[in-house]
Amino acid sequence: MPLSSELQNLVVHFGEMGSRWGFNRTVGQVLALIVFNESPLCADDIADALKISRGNVSMSIKELASWQLIRTHREMGDRKDYYLANGTIWQLGQQVLAERKKREVDPTMSLLRNQMMSSSNSELSEHAQKQIKEIHDLLELFTHWFDDVQSMKPEHLQALMKLGSGVGRILEIAGKFSRK
Amino acid sequence: MPLSSELQNLVVHFGEMGSRWGFNRTVGQVLALIVFNESPLCADDIADALKISRGNVSMSIKELASWQLIRTHREMGDRKDYYLANGTIWQLGQQVLAERKKREVDPTMSLLRNQMMSSSNSELSEHAQKQIKEIHDLLELFTHWFDDVQSMKPEHLQALMKLGSGVGRILEIAGKFSRK
DNA sequence: CTGAAGTTTCAGTAATTTCTGAAAGTTAAG
DNA sequence: CTTAACTTTCAGAAATTACTGAAACTTCAG
Structure with a gap:
């Protein structure tokens, strides 16, 4: 039908x-x-x-x-x-993001890490080396953040996202707790 | 050359x-x-x-x-x-995310919003209506969060991301501030 | 073991996307 | 205005990606 x-x-x-x-x-x-x-x-x-x-x-x-x-x-x-x-909409969304990160971010991270470690890296211009490091560091930061967030309970994550623009204010408070 | x-x-x-x-x-x-x-x-x-x-x-x-x-x-x-x-690596990254959100999320949000408002929505099964609402709400939550985050200064956003798994602990503290 | 009911694979074809290069368009110096 | 230097457009060709359908494979009831 x-x-x-x-x-x-x-x-x-x-x-x-x-x-x-x-x-x-x-x-x-x-x-x-x-x-x-x-x-x-x-x-x-x-x-x-x-x-x-x-x-x-x-x-x-x-x-x-x-x-x-x-x-x-x-x-x-x-x-x-x-x-x-295979699960709730929330779970499907998480799954799509995880899979996309694997396909869109991980290969580049790994290429850049190898590039930075390779002895021939110095053949590149200073500027190119700097850009490589910046992309690598950005993707690494993203990766760690993403893994943390993936491991949170949906309701906690949801609550955190709902804080919305409050997130800026919270940052200052958070600073006190993250210092070693 | x-x-x-x-x-x-x-x-x-x-x-x-x-x-x-x-x-x-x-x-x-x-x-x-x-x-x-x-x-x-x-x-x-x-x-x-x-x-x-x-x-x-x-x-x-x-x-x-x-x-x-x-x-x-x-x-x-x-x-x-x-x-x-057109800018630093960080800015280029933000730009790519913003553009992708526009292409990958916005059209679906708008379709689902229209669908929920349409009188013919009731022709769909209860289950379909529920799924539509869940997808819509998830994308809306994401959209608001994304807009907030886009408006943060890079160094603040960077600091926030670096908190990493600490984000869970902060949530409880944050709760006190988000309550009206 | 046999065969019916189903699934998967894959070679060839169809559809879509990307690329080329020549023609048309734009800009500004003289 | 004319011309040289450059950019953009776009129709058709090339490359890539997706789809079909028939054959091969799998599973299980009898």
């Missing part, structure tokens, strides 16, 4: 955003379909709803699984795999 | 990462070239160093300008445009 036009809108939008979020159109659409359906969907439901090939569904599912955004559910007495969102 | 092999490495890497960071390979390479060169480069320098067409340089420059990552410098008595990084 076809999607309701309201759901259709969402699915199309997630498809368009897909490539900006690090996957492709179809993967984005499959994700939307799964997230907005409470009951798990099987591969044929998905192929059917999105009018795509069975093979493409398999690829997209594999991709979403590699991002840990979906998980498989099996009914007894039924050989089909059924797919469903 | 060709690039030193060390600089070459960096340029190639920024090219590979380019598409993950929201632009394309060439744009990434041009950015690297400009960031690691202290002296401004003209379009021909770039075409030459990267072995790409003049037209492609023009497109890439335009793209980087739209991200506000580079700016133009003109020598008197010379009609050429020379390009240069």
Whole structure:
């Protein structure tokens, strides 16, 4: 059966955003379909709803699984795999960020670290060396901060974010506690 | 003249990462070239160093300008445009994040807001409505937090991030100040 | 073991994105 | 105004990425 036009809108939008979020159109659409359906969907439901090939569904599912955004559910007495969102929206968001950091930040961090340690680094201009160090330090700072934040309980993180512009004022207070 | 092999490495890497960071390979390479060169480069320098067409340089420059990552410098008595990084590494980083938020978060926020206000929203399942609200609220929280953080002075933001895992402890103290 | 019900793989094709280079546009000196 | 120096645009070509569908594979009931 076809999607309701309201759901259709969402699915199309997630498809368009897909490539900006690090996957492709179809993967984005499959994700939307799964997230907005409470009951798990099987591969044929998905192929059917999105009018795509069975093979493409398999690829997209594999991709979403590699991002840990979906998980498989099996009914007894039924050989089909059924797919469903792997957690709350908050958890899915965390998962996307973690995966993107891994793909977008980590490789550069590691290249820059190697570059700085390499003896041939001195062949670069002073300016280039300085820029490398600054990018490296920025990414490292981000990485540590990100790891800390990932390990916080969602409600604490949420509360912290809600402080909003208060965060500036708190900084001064915090200073007293962070000094060794 | 060709690039030193060390600089070459960096340029190639920024090219590979380019598409993950929201632009394309060439744009990434041009950015690297400009960031690691202290002296401004003209379009021909770039075409030459990267072995790409003049037209492609023009497109890439335009793209980087739209991200506000580079700016133009003109020598008197010379009609050429020379390009240069538009600020410190920290500023470039902020700029990239701001632009990506605009492209990756804002459109979805706005779609979801409209969806929730639309009278036809009730045609969706309870579950879908709940998920929409959760995504919307998460993005809104993120947006407010992001705006606050963007407005902080770099050194304050840096200090805050450095607190690292201390951020959890501070939360309790902060609680006392955020209550009305 | 057999075969039905399902999933995955992958070679070829389709769609999309990026790049080139020539033509059109712009700017300013003379 | 004319021309040289430079930049931008854009149609078509090239490169890349995504999709299909048929074949191979897996799993399990009988």
